[in-house]
Amino acid sequence: MASGGILKQPLLWFAIIGLLLFIADSQLSNNRSEIIIDAALRDRLGTLWTTQTGLIASEAELDALTESWLREEVMYQEALRLGLDQEDSIVRRRLVQKLGFIAESEPLPDPEIADLEYFYQENIEDYTLPLRYSFQQKYFQAMDAAENALAQIIGGMPAENVGETSMLNQSYAYRSALDLNATFGAGFADRIANLSNGIWDGPIQSGFGYHLIFISAIHPEQVTPLQAIPEQVLQDFQRARQLQARDSYIDNLLDEYEIIMETQ
Amino acid sequence: MYRLKVLFLLPCLLGACSETANETSITPQSSTASSVTSAISNEFNENRNAYFGELHVHSMYSYDAFILGGIASPEEAYQFAKGNAITHAAGFEMQLNQPFDFYAVTDHAYFLGVMREMAMGDSELSQHPVAEGIDEIGDDPIPRRQIFFNFTDFANSGNGSEIMDMDVVTSAWNDIVDTANRHNDPGNFTTFVAYEYTGTGPNREMLHRNVIFRDDNAPDLPFSRLDSDDPADLWDWMDNNRSMGIESLAIPHNSNYSEGLMFDLVDYNGNPLDSAYADQRMRNEPIVEITQVKGTSETHPALSPNDEWASFGVLYTRIGTDVLIQPEGAYLRDALLNGIRLQEEQGFNPFKYGISGSSDTHNGTAVGPEENFYGVSGLLDSDGQRRGAVPLDTPNPDGSLYFDRYARFGASGMTGVWAEENTREAIYDAFRRKETFGTSGTRMKVRFFAGHDLPELDDDELISKAYATGVTMGGDLIAEADDAPAFIAWAAKDPNSAPLQRLQIIKGWVENGEMHEQVYDIACSDGNAVNPTTNRCGDNGASVNLDDCSISPDLGATELRVKWTDPDYNPANNAFYYVRALENPSCRWSTWDAIRAGVEPRPDVPATIQERLWSSPIWIIPESN
Numbered sequence: 001m002a003s004g005g006i007l008k009q010p011l012l013w014f015a016i017i018g019l020l021l022f023i024a025d026s027q028l029s030n031n032r033s034e035i036i037i038d039a040a041l042r043d044r045l046g047t048l049w050t051t052q053t054g055l056i057a058s059e060a061e062l063d064a065l066t067e068s069w070l071r072e073e074v075m076y077q078e079a080l081r082l083g084l085d086q087e088d089s090i091v092r093r094r095l096v097q098k099l100g101f102i103a104e105s106e107p108l109p110d111p112e113i114a115d116l117e118y119f120y121q122e123n124i125e126d127y128t129l130p131l132r133y134s135f136q137q138k139y140f141q142a143m144d145a146a147e148n149a150l151a152q153i154i155g156g157m158p159a160e161n162v163g164e165t166s167m168l169n170q171s172y173a174y175r176s177a178l179d180l181n182a183t184f185g186a187g188f189a190d191r192i193a194n195l196s197n198g199i200w201d202g203p204i205q206s207g208f209g210y211h212l213i214f215i216s217a218i219h220p221e222q223v224t225p226l227q228a229i230p231e232q233v234l235q236d237f238q239r240a241r242q243l244q245a246r247d248s249y250i251d252n253l254l255d256e257y258e259i260i261m262e263t264q
Numbered sequence: 265m266y267r268l269k270v271l272f273l274l275p276c277l278l279g280a281c282s283e284t285a286n287e288t289s290i291t292p293q294s295s296t297a298s299s300v301t302s303a304i305s306n307e308f309n310e311n312r313n314a315y316f317g318e319l320h321v322h323s324m325y326s327y328d329a330f331i332l333g334g335i336a337s338p339e340e341a342y343q344f345a346k347g348n349a350i351t352h353a354a355g356f357e358m359q360l361n362q363p364f365d366f367y368a369v370t371d372h373a374y375f376l377g378v379m380r381e382m383a384m385g386d387s388e389l390s391q392h393p394v395a396e397g398i399d400e401i402g403d404d405p406i407p408r409r410q411i412f413f414n415f416t417d418f419a420n421s422g423n424g425s426e427i428m429d430m431d432v433v434t435s436a437w438n439d440i441v442d443t444a445n446r447h448n449d450p451g452n453f454t455t456f457v458a459y460e461y462t463g464t465g466p467n468r469e470m471l472h473r474n475v476i477f478r479d480d481n482a483p484d485l486p487f488s489r490l491d492s493d494d495p496a497d498l499w500d501w502m503d504n505n506r507s508m509g510i511e512s513l514a515i516p517h518n519s520n521y522s523e524g525l526m527f528d529l530v531d532y533n534g535n536p537l538d539s540a541y542a543d544q545r546m547r548n549e550p551i552v553e554i555t556q557v558k559g560t561s562e563t564h565p566a567l568s569p570n571d572e573w574a575s576f577g578v579l580y581t582r583i584g585t586d587v588l589i590q591p592e593g594a595y596l597r598d599a600l601l602n603g604i605r606l607q608e609e610q611g612f613n614p615f616k617y618g619i620s621g622s623s624d625t626h627n628g629t630a631v632g633p634e635e636n637f638y639g640v641s642g643l644l645d646s647d648g649q650r651r652g653a654v655p656l657d658t659p660n661p662d663g664s665l666y667f668d669r670y671a672r673f674g675a676s677g678m679t680g681v682w683a684e685e686n687t688r689e690a691i692y693d694a695f696r697r698k699e700t701f702g703t704s705g706t707r708m709k710v711r712f713f714a715g716h717d718l719p720e721l722d723d724d725e726l727i728s729k730a731y732a733t734g735v736t737m738g739g740d741l742i743a744e745a746d747d748a749p750a751f752i753a754w755a756a757k758d759p760n761s762a763p764l765q766r767l768q769i770i771k772g773w774v775e776n777g778e779m780h781e782q783v784y785d786i787a788c789s790d791g792n793a794v795n796p797t798t799n800r801c802g803d804n805g806a807s808v809n810l811d812d813c814s815i816s817p818d819l820g821a822t823e824l825r826v827k828w829t830d831p832d833y834n835p836a837n838n839a840f841y842y843v844r845a846l847e848n849p850s851c852r853w854s855t856w857d858a859i860r861a862g863v864e865p866r867p868d869v870p871a872t873i874q875e876r877l878w879s880s881p882i883w884i885i886p887e888s889n
Contacts, residue, residue, distance in 0.1 A: 089399035094386045141822065165722070166823055167709060167756040173307055178347060182362040182707075185759030207759025208822040 032081065035073055037066060045069055103249035104242050111237060119237045120226050126236070127229065129222040133180070133192060134173040138163030138200075138212040146203035146210035153200045159214065166208065174219060184208070311727045312682040312699070314709045315691060317366030318345065318630040319458065319515060319679055320474055320556060320622030325371040325436040326460075327379035327419075329626035331412045333403070333642025336628025338369045338443040344629050346453055354403065354646040358629045358638050362707070362760065365686050366454035367630075369440060370474045373459045373488035375419060377436030378427055389429050394418045405644045428490060437485060445480045450687045459486040461514065463493045470521040471495055471532075473514040473549070474622075475502070478692045481510055494532040496541070499548040513695060515620060517553035520561040520579060524593030527615055529602065537606065542614035550738075551618035551695055554596055554702040554878050556677040557631065557640045558583070558624060562878060564591035567598050571770075571783045573846065576876065577674045577704070584669060600881060601772045601779040604838040608774050618698025618738045618880035619842070623677040623705075630678070631705050633761065634873070635813070637675040637853035645670040648857035653866055671869055675853040676704040680877075682711075682736070698738025698880040701843075707758040708877040712737045712843050714884070718750045721827050726752075737842070737880040743835040743887050751882075753786060754825040755845040761875060762847040763820025765789050766801045771830065773839035783844075786828045789821035796831070806848035808872045810865060813851035820848040836886050843879040850875065 045065040049057040057065065085091045111119075120127065140146035141164060149162035168183075177189035185207025195201040195213050203210040226233060322329040323338045333353035340350045347363035371377075381387060382395035389395065394415055401407055418424065437459075444455040456476045463471040473495065475486065487501040495514075502512050519526035530536055554562050560577025568574040582589055592598060596617065603615030623631040625640040639645030648654035652671030659665050680701045681694035694700060701710055711727065715734025719726055730752055735741050741749055757764050767787040773780050785794045788801030795802070806819040824845070849872040851859075858865040865871040 090386060090390055093384075093399075097386065165726075165825075167711070167754065178363060181760075183759070186361065188759075207761075208757065 033077070035070065035077065037070065041069070042066060100246060103246045108241055108245065111234070111241075116230075116233055116237055117226065119240065120233050123236065124223060127224045127226075127233070129219075129224065130176045130178070131221050132174045132176050132219040133215055134171075134175075134217040134219070135192070136171045136214040136216065137168065138170075139166040139168055139209060140164055140203065140211070141209045143203055143205075143210045146212055150200060150202060150212055153212070159200060159212075162212070168208070171216075184211075308685045310684060311731065312684055312694075313686075315365035315454075315681050315683055315686055316707050317364050317368075317454070317679050317681070317691070318622050318625075318677070319366075319368045319370065319456070319476060319620060320460070320517065320553065320624045320677070321367065321369045321628060321630065322460075322624070322626040323369050323371055323440075323628050324380050325377045325440065326626065327372060327375045327415060328412060329371075329642065330379040330383065331398070331401075331408055331415065332405075332626060332644050333408065333646070334626040334628065335642070338371075338440050338628075341369050341628035342367060342443060342447040342455060346447070350628065352627060352638060352646060353642050356638075358627070360630075360632055362632075363453075364630065366456070366681075366691050368456040368458035368474070368476055369444065369628075370458045370460045370476075371436070371440060372462055373433075373486035374462050374490060375415075375424070375428060376433045376459070376486070376488075378429060378432055379415065380436075381429065381432045382427075385432070387429060387432065389427060389432065392427055394427060403643050405650065408643060424490060430485075434485065441480075441482045448480070448688060452686060454686055454688050454691050456688065456692070457482045461487060461495075461498055462489045463495050463498065464489060465493070465523065465525045467523070469523040469525045470518045471516075471525060472518050473498065473516050474553070475512050475514050476692070476695070478511040478513075478688065483510055496532060496544065499544050502548045503544065511692075512548075513551070513692075514549050515551055515553050515622075516549060517556060517622070517624070518558055518561070519552070519594050519596065519599075520559040520564075520589065521583065522594050523582075524590045527593045527595075527599035527602065529593070537612075537614055539610070539612035542606075542612035545614050546616055549617070550698050551620045551700055551880070552596060553622055553677070554619045555621040555674070555704055556624040557673045557675070560674065560676060560704070561595050563595045563597040566591050567595055568781060568783075571781075573783075573844070573874070573876075576873070577676055579672055597770065597772060597781060600840050601774070601781065604772065604840060604883070605774045605777070605779055608838045609777070616883065618695070618700050619702045619878050620679040620695075620700050621677040621702030621704070621878075622679055631675045633705070634675050634851055634853040635856045637856070639670065640673070641670070645673075648854075648861050651854070651857060653854035653857035653869075654861040654863055666866055671854065671866065674704065674873075678703045678705050678707065680707070680709060699736055700738065701877055701879045703877045704873070704875045706761040706847065706875045708761075708764070708845055708847070708875070709756045710737075710843050710845055710877055710879050711752065711754040712879045712882065713752040714739075714741045714749050714841070714882045716744055716747050716749050718752055718827065721752070721825055735882060737882060740883045740885050742885050745835050745887060748829050748833040748835070749884065751786075751828045751830070751841060752826070753828065753843045753879075754823065755843070755877065756823045757821070757847070758875075762806075762815055762850045763789065763822060764824050765804055765806060765820055765846045765848045765874065767824040767826065768844040768846070769828065769830075769841050770844055771832075771839060771841050773834075773837045775834065775837050782832070784828075784830075787824040787826040789824065789848075790819055804848070808849050808851055810851070810855060810871055811859075813856060813859065815848060815850055836888075837884075838886060839884040840881040841884070842881040843877070845877040847875040849873065 042062055046057045046062055049065060152162060153159050180189040180192060188206050191204040192213060195215060197215045197218060200212050200214050202212040204213065321341055322334060323341050324330045324335050335353045336350055344350045345364045345367035347360055349357045349359040352358055378389060381389045383398045398411055441457050444457045448455040458474060458476045461473045461475055465471060483505055487498055498514060505512060516526055531541055555577055559579040563571060563574045564578055565574045580589065581587055599615040603613040607613040623640060625631065626642060627638060627640055629638060631637060639651050645651045649656055650667060652667045655665040656667060680703060681691055682699045683690040683694040713730040713734040713736050717733045719729040723729060753767055755764055755767050766785050769784045769786050771782045784799045785801045788794060790804040792802040792804055804819050806816045808815050852870055852873045854869055855865045855871045
């Protein structure tokens, strides 16, 4: 009750608003302000000089360094006062870049083995060899020739006695679907998937003609164990963490701002 | 420090090593992503496998690529080559349906990384007047092209070194080298450390070369046009590197835009050629790029009036102008002929080139099938209208309906090699042997042998016996006075492209000091025979339906194979022979664009093409030489 009464006093409000205006003016003033040259600045310039030249700066050199710093600083201050940093794409880019570095370089805890294992499991498809086939093939230009040859093989004819010459190999090992479609034409991997294992089967069509296929082995998808590729998983993990850190930093920032979409 | 700790601890923590942990269980078996996706797919083959690759790819570090909208990093370029999708600056995805076996990112050493630094970086470069406006650039090609021209004008003004920031160049080069080495995966996927040297004649004639390094040790910086425009200086640099254990070769390209300087009969400074020049050139340049997007450089109709296929991919005028190019000295067949003429007259051959093909993409992405042509110049040719295949919404001021600049470019360029396995060493050595072929973008293959004792075609061990008794593409055969050599040519179609129509041998020879050339059809599809008078196959009648690009279903051959003897053979002549294989006709990229847009194909460019392959030549050397 009492506090409510005080807040309703106009005089108090005048005082508060006046104080705020005074503070704002002194902070945001467009007037030229002072440039302070102190011992700390001279020390800093001296250290920089030593880093660059390997020499200790004499008093005269320090005076000259300070003078040149001052001439640059006054231009910098004046540029800021004139608002030259506004709408400048290079300044904008540099500031965004700096903040990005800060966001990404925020110290992340060292990954525990469990973290890496979890990341590896979550992304297991990146560390998995696809299903692959090892097989022999006999090539025919025409489907009926291939069918006849298959009947002959089933009737006891040795497979090496059938087939037409082609530039293709007689046998292939460890071929993934991608490899098969590149070597035999699109769709071949789907067709070989329907064949039986361990017998001459087919014919199936390729970009060249028709093939009888003897699948000698189907190598299932094979996960590369984490201990075989620790460096790669660690790199991937760190890259993912970095991107994540940057993204969540931006998301948090967005929460702090009110975004107004103006429709025209 | 931290990374190492984890590396050494991990295997043991996971229980992979026993008390006596040995080296092999700690060393990662493989540290590259690709080996995890495609292990052991290619076996060692002493009769050699065909591998397909691309040796001319620009990434964001090339000044022209970047400003035109080629934003792919070297990392993305190699990801693309391995079959992953990457995004074009225009927003669409680009992906191959067949990954490459080998790939080399070849950015311009000239101002390497500089344009990107102007746009993206915060160094002084970004405040240079040449970079003015680069930040606000949108997807409109016109201001992009303007900045490109501002840049090249400045670069050529003599003040170029002002913007050649060596920190930027070094950082880009290190990324290129590291990325290539990181993606090299012996047995599965080969990369090369590489770059493009853009030496230029006095009037911007192209003397461009791609420099390919054999191993992972690369020089600190590439030798660029700013060091010298004279290719002989590049060769000196390569020779010097070689003496320090850094092996490389250079692949000349775009001879079609050299105005006759690429295969000129004098050197860069106008001096006559000699055997020292020929030795150095051939030591450093075993193969040449016969085709790419900016034109095919096999031959020109004015040079080969009796070759009905000579106009393929020929660009008749200088880029962006109506000025006719000069064909002499600018095309490979003419150079091969001059080479054997010089061999006969003066005892050296400076143009004994094997053949490759590559795209010269500036998007990081090689050219795939005609159907999926993305253009090669970023936002400048990213859709049918910008490529000139689809009419503009608003006609040009002169009333013409199409944008013209890129309409005659081809979706062309791929290199094939015969190598024992897919490793840097095996593939690089194939370049050195010239056991290579170029294609217009499809994956045809060809075997090619010459010998006096070659096996018959039905021999079960045809290839191993042909290697044992003859020479293959890129080799020399010494003539025998009383025995004409036989040639075996064997081509197979691309399983994902049109069938083969005909197999040809292109012969060049010198007789009484005169240079001659002849195209022989040597095998025909569909039971057609070669007419011995015209040396041509009968027409197989293959056609293309321009409504949907479907092709004659039952015409053409999956393979063409022949043992052939030259009916006009003369053992006293210096000669070369190379194979050309032609597919049945299929739709050109511009026709696919037109169909997608629902318009008629543009009438003043061909609606169809015959994809083709060129083998490296075999040279016949008369016994007396």
